[in-house]
Amino acid sequence: MGEPPSLMTHIKSPKAILLVLFVLAILVCPLKGGLRAGPSNPDEPFNAGAMIIDHIVDTYEWHIASVGDFHLSVPLPVILIDQGKLHVFMSSAFHHGTTAYKGYEIAKEGFNKGKIVRYEADGTLVRPLDFSITKNVFAVFVASALIIFLFLHIAKAYDRTRRHAPKGIQSMLEPLILFIRDEVVRSSIGEKHYEKFLPYLLTVFFFIFLNNIFGLIPIFPLGANVTGNIAVTGVLAFFTFMMIVVKANKDYWKHIFNTPGVPWFLKLPIPLMPIIEIVGMFTKPFVLMVRLFANITAGHIIILGFISLIFVFGKSNVYAGFGMSALSVSLAIFMNFLELLVAFIQAFVFTLLSALFLGMAVEEHHHEEHHPGGHHPNETHHA
Numbered sequence: 001m002g003e004p005p006s007l008m009t010h011i012k013s014p015k016a017i018l019l020v021l022f023v024l025a026i027l028v029c030p031l032k033g034g035l036r037a038g039p040s041n042p043d044e045p046f047n048a049g050a051m052i053i054d055h056i057v058d059t060y061e062w063h064i065a066s067v068g069d070f071h072l073s074v075p076l077p078v079i080l081i082d083q084g085k086l087h088v089f090m091s092s093a094f095h096h097g098t099t100a101y102k103g104y105e106i107a108k109e110g111f112n113k114g115k116i117v118r119y120e121a122d123g124t125l126v127r128p129l130d131f132s133i134t135k136n137v138f139a140v141f142v143a144s145a146l147i148i149f150l151f152l153h154i155a156k157a158y159d160r161t162r163r164h165a166p167k168g169i170q171s172m173l174e175p176l177i178l179f180i181r182d183e184v185v186r187s188s189i190g191e192k193h194y195e196k197f198l199p200y201l202l203t204v205f206f207f208i209f210l211n212n213i214f215g216l217i218p219i220f221p222l223g224a225n226v227t228g229n230i231a232v233t234g235v236l237a238f239f240t241f242m243m244i245v246v247k248a249n250k251d252y253w254k255h256i257f258n259t260p261g262v263p264w265f266l267k268l269p270i271p272l273m274p275i276i277e278i279v280g281m282f283t284k285p286f287v288l289m290v291r292l293f294a295n296i297t298a299g300h301i302i303i304l305g306f307i308s309l310i311f312v313f314g315k316s317n318v319y320a321g322f323g324m325s326a327l328s329v330s331l332a333i334f335m336n337f338l339e340l341l342v343a344f345i346q347a348f349v350f351t352l353l354s355a356l357f358l359g360m361a362v363e364e365h366h367h368e369e370h371h372p373g374g375h376h377p378n379e380t381h382h383a
Helices: 003-012 014-028 048-056 135-160 169-189 194-214 230-247 250-257 272-316 318-362
Strands: 061-067 070-075 077-082 085-090 104-106 116-119
Touching (some): 048 272, 077 116, 135 169, 135 194, 169 194, 169 318, 230 272, 250 272
16 A cells, blocks of 8 residues: 555646646647638549548547538637737638638748738738637647546545545556656656656656547547647657756766767767767757657558548449448558557657656766776666
């Protein structure tokens, strides 16, 4: 019965809750989207690529369904700062991107396609500061609120049931929390330093895992492609990078700028090894960012690609469309189940790599010149 109080301490840590709120504040700015185009011509050939991109990119409204020319969607707040003035209105003012409002409109082409822009009298394009609550931002709020609720609920459950077996949500999530703590964080960072990184890594794992799962459920307010947005994965990777930079010890920086055991001609006159090490330091968060983004986006594209086959074949022949529907739906269902596994694996891999990188930053090195045997008498080795 000694385990639960320690676990409760980590779950109740205010740092984990504050970190979630910090994630929210950071993510509001980089996530920008657009609106779906207006009603399409039913006589036009089905464009699978446009449909897929339309479903995986961020938007200023939450599209639910379309029946003919009728589009059912949930408008979201548009928050702009332009020429020192604050403009707040709902995205429904754009009428699904077909009209302008107060001089602002959704760009339909070019580099700013899908973004809110304004044109000067001479035709110059102006991008206002955009702090809008887009589809992905709203989904981040939903997932973060659920994380806060779950962790606080589990923490209170430990207060009430210290002497009893866990039950309910507590019994469901405790094995997962213990797995991340013992098999990922503790084994990667080491007994001495793992506790100060545990709240952050637990938050990152559950944030990614829940958003991966929610992205597979096409029901409002779920179904957003949050972790398939490179801005989100970039911010998460940036958090890990900043923790490495801030928490790294002197041995870490010594191995970057003056790597022990490397011939001098690789350091002088051209600092070849330091350059390689510095590049590697920036490559690590880049890998974290791209790996999560690419895997989640690829899964959504494959599922939507299978669904698109129905309409591609249906445009040429109705019976071919019906025949393809059985195969496409079967493959899409299979991919959805596979994506459930990928949702956990990608959250696990991101957390594991972050823990490994943090472990390398705080690892204490003891060199042979001080201890001829090659090992410090108090040295411990961690994965």
